[in-house]
Amino acid sequence: MKIFSAKQIKNWDSFTIKNEPIASVDLMERAAKACADWILKKFQQPTSFKIVCGKGNNGGDGLAIARLLIQNNFPVCVYIAESPSAGSGDFNINLLRLKEISSAIYFLESTESFPAINKDDVIIDALFGTGLNKKPSGIFKKLIVHLNNSGAQIISIDIPSGLYADVHSDGNAIIQARYTLSFQQQKVAFLLAENESFCGEVAILDIGLSQEYYNNEQTPFELIDKNTIEEIYVPRKPFANKGNYGYACLVVGSYGMMGAAVLSARSCLRSGVGKLTCYICKEGYTIMQTAVPEAMCAMFGTTFIKDIDNLKNFDVIGIGPGIGRHLSHKQLLQKVFKNSKGPAVLDADGLNILSSYPALYKSIPQHSILTPHPKEFDRLFGKSENDFERMELALKKAKELSVYIVLKGHHTLIATPEGKGFFNSTGNAGMATAGSGDVLTGIFTGLLAQKYTSLEACILGVYLHGLAGDIAAKKLSKEAMIAGDIIDYLGDAFIQISH
Ligand SMILES: NC(=O)C1=CN([C@@H]2O[C@H](COP(=O)(O)OP(=O)(O)OC[C@H]3O[C@@H](n4cnc5c(N)ncnc54)[C@H](O)[C@@H]3O)[C@@H](O)[C@H]2O)[C@H](O)CC1
Numbered sequence: 212m213k214i215f216s217a218k219q220i221k222n223w224d225s226f227t228i229k230n231e232p233i234a235s236v237d238l239m240e241r242a243a244k245a246c247a248d249w250i251l252k253k254f255q256q257p258t259s260f261k262i263v264c265g266k267g268n269n270g271g272d273g274l275a276i277a278r279l280l281i282q283n284n285f286p287v288c289v290y291i292a293e294s295p296s297a298g299s300g301d302f303n304i305n306l307l308r309l310k311e312i313s314s315a316i317y318f319l320e321s322t323e324s325f326p327a328i329n330k331d332d333v334i335i336d337a338l339f340g341t342g343l344n345k346k347p348s349g350i351f352k353k354l355i356v357h358l359n360n361s362g363a364q365i366i367s368i369d370i371p372s373g374l375y376a377d378v379h380s381d382g383n384a385i386i387q388a389r390y391t392l393s394f395q396q397q398k399v400a401f402l403l404a405e406n407e408s409f410c411g412e413v414a415i416l417d418i419g420l421s422q423e424y425y426n427n428e429q430t431p432f433e434l435i436d437k438n439t440i441e442e443i444y445v446p447r448k449p450f451a452n453k454g455n456y457g458y459a460c461l462v463v464g465s466y467g468m469m470g471a472a473v474l475s476a477r478s479c480l481r482s483g484v485g486k487l488t489c490y491i492c493k494e495g496y497t498i499m500q501t502a503v504p505e506a507m508c509a510m511f512g513t514t515f516i517k518d519i520d521n522l523k524n525f526d527v528i529g530i531g532p533g534i535g536r537h538l539s540h541k542q543l544l545q546k547v548f549k550n551s552k553g554p555a556v557l558d559a560d561g562l563n564i565l566s567s568y569p570a571l572y573k574s575i576p577q578h579s580i581l582t583p584h585p586k587e588f589d590r591l592f593g594k595s596e597n598d599f600e601r602m603e604l605a606l607k608k609a610k611e612l613s614v615y616i617v618l619k620g621h622h623t624l625i626a627t628p629e630g631k632g633f634f635n636s637t638g639n640a641g642m643a644t645a646g647s648g649d650v651l652t653g654i655f656t657g658l659l660a661q662k663y664t665s666l667e668a669c670i671l672g673v674y675l676h677g678l679a680g681d682i683a684a685k686k687l688s689k690e691a692m693i694a695g696d697i698i699d700y701l702g703d704a705f706i707q708i709s710h
Pocket residue numbers: 220221223224238239242265266267268269270271272294296299338339340341342343344345346347348351368369370394420
């Protein structure tokens with residue numbers, strides 16, 4: 212699904228009003244109804260709601276939600292943060308509607324008028340939405356701090372007030388929501404780790420914005436969902452043999468780090484590759500042959516891989532998991548780059564070695580997949596001040612080097628050479644465990660060998676990896692699951708996407 216900017220969302224709103232057509236106040240009612248329905252499912256009597264509104268359309272949503280909750284017999288008090296500017300048209304209409312059924316409407320003009328909040332109250336934050344255009348200051352800033360300090364649960368409408376939807380919210384006072392009820396689609400800000408403490412659990416509510424606008428509007432950002440996967444996944448052919456699914460090579464492991472090698476080899480095989488050879492060190496031979504009998508082994512070096520040959524036989528080479536950092540690995544990388552038939556997969560120490568020799572960047576095979584976590588990314592391309600800056604840098608470097616950068620995180624970002632950014636929607640905190648990156652490298656290598664393009668391998672790979680992790684977490688808990696479990700549930704993940 213495409214992800215639009217705040218400006219595009221405003222245009223989407225206007226397009227829907229004009230073309231559905233629907234009166235803007237009725238669209239606001241639809242949004243408020245979707246929120247009220249969600250709230251009524253979650254909270255029972257005698258929950259008392261304190262609804263804090265600005266004077267824009269986000270505040271208008273808050274007033275309409277107040278009316279709907281009162282009509283469902285909940286105790287509701289409404290607080291409107293005063294400002295010199297007049298309320299928006301739909302805010303004013305909803306204020307009149309609310310006044311007909313409630314007198315518990317208070318205007319906040321100074322800190323003295325801030326309400327006392329009970330820990331059991333539920334606050335609904337409708338102060339600012341996507342129309343936030345400057346840092347909250349004065350009474351707004353103080354109000355945000357007051358609400359955060361109350362200890363009560365906060366439900367933010369559309370976006371936690373104070374947070375910008377698509378740029379870094381540098382030092383802003385921002386609501387720390389327990390839940391965010393956002394309209395129609397995710398916002399880029401929700402997908403970046405730096406905003407984790409503000410958004411809470413995000414629910415996306417469908418308010419029926421125009422499909423035509425969605426189809427025609429261009430945006431660099433997309434959220435990978437089941438529809439994206441359906442377009443990419445290719446079922447196996449009944450008459451296939453192992454030759455149809457490619458020959459992969461993994462350059463992995465060293466003394467003390469054979470676990471990484473085993474994990475990447477197993478996940479590569481579980482991703483459907485036809486044949487796999489692992490280049491490993493002598494000490495790893497018995498380990499690999501015993502743990503992964505389906506893979507062939509070639510030994511080079513004693514405690515670490517020193518040199519390799521015959522790389523031309525392979526459809527794809529993945530390098531990095533567990534290889535450690537040794538001086539001779541520069542030559543190893545050069546050999547891989549020189550002999551790759553097509554794109555390669557670079558991970559872990561493969562990336563760390565690369566970052567020590569920037570002169571090698573330009574010889575990375577076109578459309579290779581680089582899979583750094585934020586620290587590895589910073590080592591490769593320099594430090595970023597915040598997640599938005601890092602995201603922009605990933606897009607810039609992907610274009611410059613003509614590679615796919617898979618920036619790993621809760622919502623892993625795939626930055627493409629065409630300047631697009633795909634966020635993953637599967638995965639969970641249980642996957643923050645040693646070895647889960649090695650599993651991802653194996654999956655990418657296996658998918659590339661099967662002739663998925665680099666973009667397809669990236670999208671399908673991160674989605675399957677996260678989905679297998681989600682299944683593992685459900686069966687085993689986020690705490691107890693380990694990287695090997697992600698591999699064990701890859702089969703269930705394939706079954707889910709193929710039905
Ligand atoms: N997207 C949709 O389809 C729908 C969205 N709805 C809701 O509308 C808001 C966006 O409303 P808008 O009026 O454009 O902006 P806000 O309510 O976010 O507030 C803007 C308001 O406040 C002023 N302002 C902005 N920043 C500051 C600041 N730091 N300090 C003081 N004042 C500030 C600004 O000038 C405006 O006057 C969206 O989020 C949804 O909640 C519709 O209800 C339904 C469809």
